[in-house]
Amino acid sequence: MKNPCHLEIKNMCFSRGDRLLFDNLSFEFERGKITAILGPSGIGKTTLLKLIGGQLSVDSGEIIFNQTPLHNCSTAELYQARKKMGMLFQSGALFNDLSVFENVAFPLREHNHLDESLLKILVFMKLEAVGLRGARDLAPQQLSGGMARRVALARAIALDPELIMYDEPFSGQDPISMNVLLKLIEQLNKNLGLTSIIVTHDVDEVLSIADNVYVLAEKSIIAQGTVEEVLADTENELLQQFLHGRSEGPVPFHFKTEDFQSDLQKVSR
Amino acid sequence: MSAFVSAVGRVSLSFVRTTGKSCLMLFHTVAGAPHPKLFSLFIKQIFQLGILSLPIILTSGLFIGMVLSLQGYNVLVDYAAEESLGSMVALSLLRELGPVVTALLFAGRAGSALTAEIGLMQSTEQLASMEMMAVSPLKRVIAPRFLAGIITLPLLTLIFNVVAIWGGYLIGVSWMGVDGGAYWSVMQGSVEYMPDVMNGVIKSVVFGVMITWVALYNGYHVIPNAQGISQSTTQTVVVSSLLVLAMDFILTVFMFGM
Numbered sequence: 001m002k003n004p005c006h007l008e009i010k011n012m013c014f015s016r017g018d019r020l021l022f023d024n025l026s027f028e029f030e031r032g033k034i035t036a037i038l039g040p041s042g043i044g045k046t047t048l049l050k051l052i053g054g055q056l057s058v059d060s061g062e063i064i065f066n067q068t069p070l071h072n073c074s075t076a077e078l079y080q081a082r083k084k085m086g087m088l089f090q091s092g093a094l095f096n097d098l099s100v101f102e103n104v105a106f107p108l109r110e111h112n113h114l115d116e117s118l119l120k121i122l123v124f125m126k127l128e129a130v131g132l133r134g135a136r137d138l139a140p141q142q143l144s145g146g147m148a149r150r151v152a153l154a155r156a157i158a159l160d161p162e163l164i165m166y167d168e169p170f171s172g173q174d175p176i177s178m179n180v181l182l183k184l185i186e187q188l189n190k191n192l193g194l195t196s197i198i199v200t201h202d203v204d205e206v207l208s209i210a211d212n213v214y215v216l217a218e219k220s221i222i223a224q225g226t227v228e229e230v231l232a233d234t235e236n237e238l239l240q241q242f243l244h245g246r247s248e249g250p251v252p253f254h255f256k257t258e259d260f261q262s263d264l265q266k267v268s269r
Numbered sequence: 270m271s272a273f274v275s276a277v278g279r280v281s282l283s284f285v286r287t288t289g290k291s292c293l294m295l296f297h298t299v300a301g302a303p304h305p306k307l308f309s310l311f312i313k314q315i316f317q318l319g320i321l322s323l324p325i326i327l328t329s330g331l332f333i334g335m336v337l338s339l340q341g342y343n344v345l346v347d348y349a350a351e352e353s354l355g356s357m358v359a360l361s362l363l364r365e366l367g368p369v370v371t372a373l374l375f376a377g378r379a380g381s382a383l384t385a386e387i388g389l390m391q392s393t394e395q396l397a398s399m400e401m402m403a404v405s406p407l408k409r410v411i412a413p414r415f416l417a418g419i420i421t422l423p424l425l426t427l428i429f430n431v432v433a434i435w436g437g438y439l440i441g442v443s444w445m446g447v448d449g450g451a452y453w454s455v456m457q458g459s460v461e462y463m464p465d466v467m468n469g470v471i472k473s474v475v476f477g478v479m480i481t482w483v484a485l486y487n488g489y490h491v492i493p494n495a496q497g498i499s500q501s502t503t504q505t506v507v508v509s510s511l512l513v514l515a516m517d518f519i520l521t522v523f524m525f526g527m
Contacts, residue, residue: 053401082403093398096389107402110409152398159402 006031006195007052007163012061014044014051021047023219024061029163029212034189034196036206039216040242045199046090048216049165052197053087054078065163083111086156086164090171092148094140100127100151101136107158126154130184146177153184163195164188170202178202182209203243207231215239291486297407298415298485304408307416314417318379322425325378326371330429333370334436337361341437342445351447355456358437363460363469364525367430369517372476375422376509380484383414384505387488388498396489411485418481419474426473468524475516480509 007029014022021044029035039045050056052063054070063070065081073081094103104123108114114122127133130150140148149169156164166185170178186209189196200206207213213230215223223230223239233239241249257263304310338358345351387410390396396406434456441447460466487501487508 050397055397055400079403079405082401085401087398087401089394089398091394093394095395096393107404110402110404155402 003030003032005029006066007197008062008064009052010062010064012051012063013059014047014056015059016044016047020219025216025221027214027221029195029197031162031195032189032193033211034185034198034209035212035214036210037197037199037214037216038201038203038206038242041201043216045201045216046167049087049167049197049199052165053082053085083159084162086159086161088149088152088156088164088166088169090168092140092145092152094143094148094152094155096140098140099136100132100138100140100143103140103151104154104158107155111159122158126158127151129157129188130154131180144177146173146180149173149177149181150184153181153188157188157192157194160192161194163197166196166198166200168200169198170200170205178205185209203245215242217242287486290490291482294407294411294486294489295415295482298411301408304405304412307408307413310409310413311416314413315421318375318383318414318417319421319425322375322378322421323428325374326425326429327432329370329374330432331436333366334358334362334433334438335440337366337433338437338440339445342441342447346445351441351445352451353455353459354437354441354447355434355452355454356459358441359434359456359460360465362430362433362437363465365517365521367426367433368469368472368476369513371426371429372422372473372480372513373510375425375477376480376484376506376513379418379421380480380505380509381502383418383481383484384488384491384502385498387411387414387485388491388501391489391491392493392498411489415481415485418484419477422477422480423470423473426469430469464524468520471524472517472520475520476513479512479516483509483512 005028007027009025009027012022012025013020027035037045037048047056051058052065052070054073058071061071066084068077068081070078070081094100095106098106101123104126105119108119108122112119123136124133127136130153132147132150132154135143135147135151140151143151169181169185173181182205185196185198188194189209198206198210207227210227213224213227214221215230217238223233223236230239231243238250240246338354341354341357341361342351345354345357387396390406390410396410399406399409438449438452442449442452484505487505491497491501
């Protein structure tokens with residue numbers, strides 16, 4: 001059974017410079033579900049998250065979060081909406097000059113006037129949720145890549161958001177860190193009732209925890225639905241090439257250029 | 270010819286675009302309600318930009334004062350006017366050398382550090398993550414640095430002037446044998462508060478605004494890679510130094526030339 005829609009994108013178009021990235025795309029993100037957005041590198045997956053977060057503006061179309069339009073709202077309204085969103089950046093984006101504790105405390109200090117002891121309890125709870133309470137006094141430079149992602153995750157959930165966006169959470173992670181992150185994302189989604197959007201090209205990992213999937217390619221959505229529905233679509237060659245990581249298929253291995261032999265002839269002339 | 274015209278057009282458009290973007294950034298930084306913790310963030314930046322710049326300001330001030338005094342003495346002694354040394358040293362420093370040299374040193378030390386810091390925050394998505402936490406980076410990061418830059422440079426200039434005048438005294442009086450009383454009394458008689466001291470301070474406030482603005486703009490709009498950060502840092506030092514020299518001429522014309 002479908003959950004009510006938490007975030008909806010309708011007929012969105014977006015270009016960067018002369019390059020059209022999204023051509024009339026529509027998405028529906030169900031409340032409390034994990035939605036994976038898959039697609040090859042450079043297709044604009046991170047840009048999509050920035051559009052949802054209001055860091056970029058759509059050329060046309062609508063973005064509706066909690067029945068509130070975000071595409072044409074004021075800065076104050078956008079900032080109110082952002083308090084209900086969390087985002088895990090690809091790099092972690094931890095503040096280098098703050099300790100792990102202070103990084104997680106940052107959004108709480110900025111938006112609430114909490115007693116120091118209450119603040120400590122809240123930060124400890126968030127760090128405990130990602131298994132890094134013991135690392136609270138470390139500097140971000142002392143953390144491994146996986147630990148930094150987990151601290152960033154603790155910070156992203158500090159304000160108890162309703163929606164959380166993950167930008168390539170598994171890239172550059174060793175198998176242990178990747179499994180830890182997968183379990184964390186799944187647990188947080190279940191325990192906190194979050195709506196999660198995961199942007200990635202790690203197909204197998206994300207499909208193991210996702211409820212719904214969108215696959216992007218060539219400025220449009222080439223497949224969408226539940227994980228089972230998408231996997232069952234064997235007719236779609238582009239989708240199959242991406243899901244199974246084949247080098248040959250509709251997406252060519254070679255970048256567009258002239259014939260190799262004529263290129264060589266030019267050199268020898 | 271058409272290539273030349275198109276190049277001029279391209280440069281002009283880029284100049285207009287950069288000026289517009291930087292004005293817009295400054296407007297969003299200073300307009301509206303300030304960040305609630307602005308004061309404590311500002312104090313931290315006073316330390317970063319001011320206190321940490323003190324070693325280079327003190328050392329440069331001392332040596333520039335000593336050199337100025339030595340050269341001045343060599344010229345004045347030919348006319349038996351070496352007792353005017355204090356006046357020459359103080360007026361040169363207060364009106365021109367103090368504000369300009371301090372501004373150039375500030376652009377090299379603090380301006381480049383600001384661009385590199387903000388540029389790194391931008392390229393590691395720290396500013397983007399702040400935005401996603403509903404915290405405005407312009408109010409939280411840029412505003413306190415901008416304010417600190419404006420306040421710090423005049424203070425550093427005053428410190429530079431004091432040390433340089435003392436350096437001039439060391440050479441003129443202790444080494445060359447100019448009368449100490451004459452050094453101070455001639456200086457006291459020729460230096461006036463408004464036209465000399467305050468005009469120097471006004472100059473350094475203007476330089477402070479320009480250097481900090483250029484540094485923050487270059488950091489905020491950095492190309493997010495190693496080469497981009499290095500390019501922006503260099504650009505900060507070059508552009509702000511040239512702006513300081515050009516603006517100094519314009520201000521001097523208005524203050525002393527009419």
